[in-house]
Amino acid sequence: MSPVKIVVKRREKLSRKVKALYTAVAILVSFLIAAPIVAALGINPILFYKYLIVGSFAPYSIPLTIINLIPVALCCISAIVSFRAGLWNIGQDGQYIMGAVFLLWIASLIPNVPPPLSYVLVVILGGIAGGAWCLICGVLRAYTEANEAVTTLMMLYIASSILNYLCYGPWRSSIGFPETFPLPQNYQLPNIGPITSAIIALAVLTFLAWLILDRTRLGLEMSILAEGTRVIDYIGLRYRRLICIVMFLSGFYAGAAGSLYLSYAAKFLEPGFIAYYGFSGIIAAWLCELKVEYSILASLLLAALYSSSYTMQATLNIPSYMIDALEGLLLICILLVHFFTRYRVEIRFISSSSKSSRK
Amino acid sequence: MRFLIIVNGILERATVYLLATEGSLIVQRAGLLNLGIEGFFAIAALVAYAVAVYSGNIVLAFIAAAVSALAFNMIFTVLTVHLRLNHIVSGLAVSMLGLGLSYSLGVSLVGIPLPSSISMPIVNVLGLELDPMILMSIIVAVLLWYLLYRTKLGYQIRIVGENPHVADRLGVPIDKVRYIATAIEGVLVGLGAAYYSLVVIPEWSTGVTLGKGWLAIALAMFSLWHPIYAIGGSYLIACSDSLARVLPLLGVPVSPYLLYALPYVLTIAALSIVSYVEIKKKRLGIPTALAKVYSREERARKYT
16 A cells, blocks of 8 residues: 555535636646747747737737637537537537538528528528538437447538538639638628627527526426436436437537638638637637536637737747647646546545554 | 559558557547547657657657657546546547647648658568558457457456446456556557658648547447457548549549548448447447446446
């Protein structure tokens, strides 16, 4: 026996304030760990921190942060919807692509829809395509029990192959770059002042998600589903149908993120359209502890990382993948918070007398 | 001649898939769903390339890759085994950290070719000139089969993946068994990743390993969690992979971009069929406790 014994015990529920404090510390710690990595790239960490703040929250950076906030927040809600039900949709990026692809296709067929209606179509078309893409995995999970975490990931690669195919193949409209034709003017969401009007869509969709998850029977059924399909069976609910509904809803939000981003920011598709907002959304979902009401706040932090990564790439020549490393660190630190708020670690020193008595 | 090049390409890719799949297979058998494989695959591929460029020694590069993958995989193990955190989210975190680190630190290696001293030795087997890694990957598969089905450790790994509570009652040291499984995974995936960046590709560019690690997880499921079937699965996927490069060369009017999706489509289809057969009460190898957090004190909470 080693003289030190580490005991892990479940602890009482912590107050919200203490949890918030722990989370704040985790965010700071993850940023501090980033310093040596940045230094390894040959960049002054002080400059790194400076641009991290300036690049996201300086007055001229705020519109860019908002542009990134919308897809991150919608992917965050998409993750919340599925995680709450104990389902692991982690292919938000695939649904995001399919939402945008479907919108561009339909919009090119009917380009003359008048504006207020076309804006609604942006959300609905994208959402339906994303939902359908995710529903494939939902159906497979419900009827064959294929692990949805793996299938949604695989579907992400299939979606990105489709995106590449369209950009290099039938939809290519520029000779120099693999870019598609632009989205028809009627479908492009306008700006209100410096900020995009898609923020209204985000507000409405977030409110709807909160309503569904926290105020309806469906939301309650979803949280029961998380306890296991057998429980749902005992209550007499049709869990297969419920799995399909949850996966569709989850995909809907990720798909809407893609179509909205195409509509207010990207305007056309290119292989670089996939910006991995989905993974950031998953981190945000974990950061806000799967609570829709805090999702925008959590997503704001991730969106800020995105917009500062553009600034840092331009000014400090930091590769954009650096931000992924930072996001990974952030998620690990948040996970540690989850552990330390749920469990208490006790280190016991076993004295030599008790050690001998045990023998 | 062209035919031989195609066959060689399939063999090389299958070797990468096979090594990574065997690694993923053994941790899944121990009940861990390690999505972090994408991250340490990238880390190991970069470490192998960097060591090869700076030292010019291929053996050293392989060893460094295996060690780095092993070390990096320990983050996942600590998070899930000791800290009882969710496997999927922990795996994603490790993946993001690994991808981010390897592609941002690897920027300086983009465009730097490997030194000429880096080449695989060739062994002659039955008149065929083969790379020793191709043979080794198959030997590894057989060894893993022996380990899983013929040794005490293998039995322990399987029962931990099947039902950790029963394993605990039987006195199996669960944490230790899971550590050993992830250590084996780290080494195998590290070797596969090194082979990928040094022999299959052989160059370093941003995003070069994307999707390879996660494909291995699906391949392990596709192969029914059986080390010998994994040989077939890896070679099948490597064949479909090479179609994407070969068909356009032969003048077949198929977009290579759509063919890149083929391995993933096949994997989803196979995974669904396999899972369906399993729920129809045909015993396959599915580890029942896969991706379930084990905590000794909280039995009632986790199993309903």
